[in-house]
Amino acid sequence: MNKSLRPLDVVALGFMTFAFFLGAGNMIFPPLAGYYAGDNLLPAIAGFLLTAVGLPLLGLLAIAKASGGLPTLGRFLPKKASTLLGLVIYIILVPVFGIPRTALVAYEMGVLPFIESPGAMTLALFSLFYFAIALFFALKEGQLIDNVGKIIAPILLLLLVVVGIGVMVSPQGEIGLAQQEYATSPFAKGFLDGYMTMDALAALMFGLLIIHALRNKGINDSSKQFNYLAIAGLIAGAGLALVYIALFYLGATSHLLTPTPDNGGQIFTEYVAAIFGPVGQLVLAAVVSLACLTTAIGGISAFGDYINDLKPTIPYRKIVVVAAVSCLVIANVGLSQLISLSIPILMAVYPVAIALILLTLIADRLRNPQLSYIVTLSVALAFGLLDGMKAAGLELTSLQAIPLFDQGLAWVLPTLLALLLTAAISSRATVAGVATPEA
The missing domain is CATH 1.20.1740 (Amino acid/polyamine transporter I)
Incomplete structure (x- = not known):
């Protein structure tokens, strides 16, 4: 019942x-x-x-x-x-x-x-x-x-x-x-x-x-x-x-x-x-x-x-x-110390969480979700780590050319690009009979 x-x-x-x-x-x-x-x-x-x-x-x-x-x-x-x-x-x-x-x-x-x-x-x-x-x-x-x-x-x-x-x-x-x-x-x-x-x-x-x-x-x-x-x-x-x-x-x-x-x-x-x-x-x-x-x-x-x-x-x-x-x-430990320690870590982890949420919501539309998940989340983590290091005060002036890096959002465009590319690649691979079956 x-x-x-x-x-x-x-x-x-x-x-x-x-x-x-x-x-x-x-x-x-x-x-x-x-x-x-x-x-x-x-x-x-x-x-x-x-x-x-x-x-x-x-x-x-x-x-x-x-x-x-x-x-x-x-x-x-x-x-x-x-x-x-x-x-x-x-x-x-x-x-x-x-x-x-x-x-x-x-x-x-x-x-x-x-x-x-x-x-x-x-x-x-x-x-x-x-x-x-x-x-x-x-x-x-x-x-x-x-x-x-x-x-x-x-x-x-x-x-x-x-x-x-x-x-x-x-x-x-x-x-x-x-x-x-x-x-x-x-x-x-x-x-x-x-x-x-x-x-x-x-x-x-x-x-x-x-x-x-x-x-x-x-x-x-x-x-x-x-x-x-x-x-x-x-x-x-x-x-x-x-x-x-x-x-x-x-x-x-x-x-x-x-x-x-x-x-x-x-x-x-x-x-x-x-x-x-x-x-x-x-x-x-x-x-x-x-x-x-x-x-x-x-x-x-x-x-x-x-x-x-x-x-x-x-x-x-x-x-x-x-x-x-x-x-x-x-x-x-104290509130100020806790907040200052948490900011760089959140800047690094949040992009991965956001990407994971978006991937889950569109998972049934992905022909090869394994590929899309692994590549997209890896890219989100890599660029999120850069944002986290910037928030921690590290000098990363050589990376200023990355779009939105100065605003703490370096992960956005690379992550979206990774998602779109893997979706396109896996789609073509499916037509050729290469991709894993849809889950």
């Missing part, structure tokens, strides 16, 4: 997906990007939404189309390469950068404003408490839709609506002038800043988690899983887009409040305090803490599912405990 979700469960699934995506980077990068975008706000938002909303939606659809997680997406790659790619993405997102960052943002925006003399011990105690809660919910495998989608996410959404209305109704200044790279190439800069949310990578991780949640609700039919995942993605994407637009506008009108901001968290904190007063700090603390916590719960749970699928002999509960402890240790 094929089960179906009730309308309330479908909405809860969408809220859960939204809550998983709305984490640390979503709260701190848009205000700062909006601050620098200024009167180039619209093209900057367009570029940002493409990588921070559009790509995650495509990623969820790719997961749904492949009826599985990263192992299924990489099915046309050599097994070891597919497994390595999945491990790299999950390790970046969970124990190394993504989930530790959620704790640090929650700490800096939700705790520090209320503490007079914080120190290393304060952070250690907070991160211990934070990951204990995340682990508690992650251990309740099979109850994520009920716990996150029906309880935590609606509270988070209500708080965000309050903040968003406040920002739009009571702006704290005029839109400022565009600065730095946003003055010359706002769309490209917004596109790259969308990387920092890690949401396109997160879609590859959370897609499998959502499928597991559907299976726990008795939804085993692949077509129904695709439909529910698509609906959840649309709900999450609409929510994220509204949040980003509000936060960009917040940043663009914050020049009087924060003439020289250190980070987006500072802009967000001072803006909300100016609108709502002392109560605003409490509202912001609740918003940030819940947003980051839901992402941590989802990330740790997804990591447990992924490793357990790879190695069924390792119990899920043991995996999530180890993941939570690893996140706890890394979180005590």
Whole structure:
């Protein structure tokens, strides 16, 4: 018997997906990007939404189309390469950068404003408490839709609506002038800043988690899983887009409040305090803490599912405990250090993730998907590494001739060219009877 979700469960699934995506980077990068975008706000938002909303939606659809997680997406790659790619993405997102960052943002925006003399011990105690809660919910495998989608996410959404209305109704200044790279190439800069949310990578991780949640609700039919995942993605994407637009506008009108901001968290904190007063700090603390916590719960749970699928002999509960402890240790490095370390790595890995998503969506149209996958992803990785090295501060002036290299997008044209050429070559080879059969 094929089960179906009730309308309330479908909405809860969408809220859960939204809550998983709305984490640390979503709260701190848009205000700062909006601050620098200024009167180039619209093209900057367009570029940002493409990588921070559009790509995650495509990623969820790719997961749904492949009826599985990263192992299924990489099915046309050599097994070891597919497994390595999945491990790299999950390790970046969970124990190394993504989930530790959620704790640090929650700490800096939700705790520090209320503490007079914080120190290393304060952070250690907070991160211990934070990951204990995340682990508690992650251990309740099979109850994520009920716990996150029906309880935590609606509270988070209500708080965000309050903040968003406040920002739009009571702006704290005029839109400022565009600065730095946003003055010359706002769309490209917004596109790259969308990387920092890690949401396109997160879609590859959370897609499998959502499928597991559907299976726990008795939804085993692949077509129904695709439909529910698509609906959840649309709900999450609409929510994220509204949040980003509000936060960009917040940043663009914050020049009087924060003439020289250190980070987006500072802009967000001072803006909300100016609108709502002392109560605003409490509202912001609740918003940030819940947003980051839901992402941590989802990330740790997804990591447990992924490793357990790879190695069924390792119990899920043991995996999530180890993941939570690893996140706890890394979180005590500090937010600034973590962000500076993550930028070059994201610049290198993101092109591969984007190419993988696009390849999955058109895989059934490729005559020789093995060839297209291997060549296209290899080219994306090679040029992504160049972008990563540039972001790390290495002098690569000899490579300036590469199109879009100066904008951090050296991978775009070579990757598209590799995809088109392999599609054409494999098509001709098929006519000659050489290519492998269509999968």
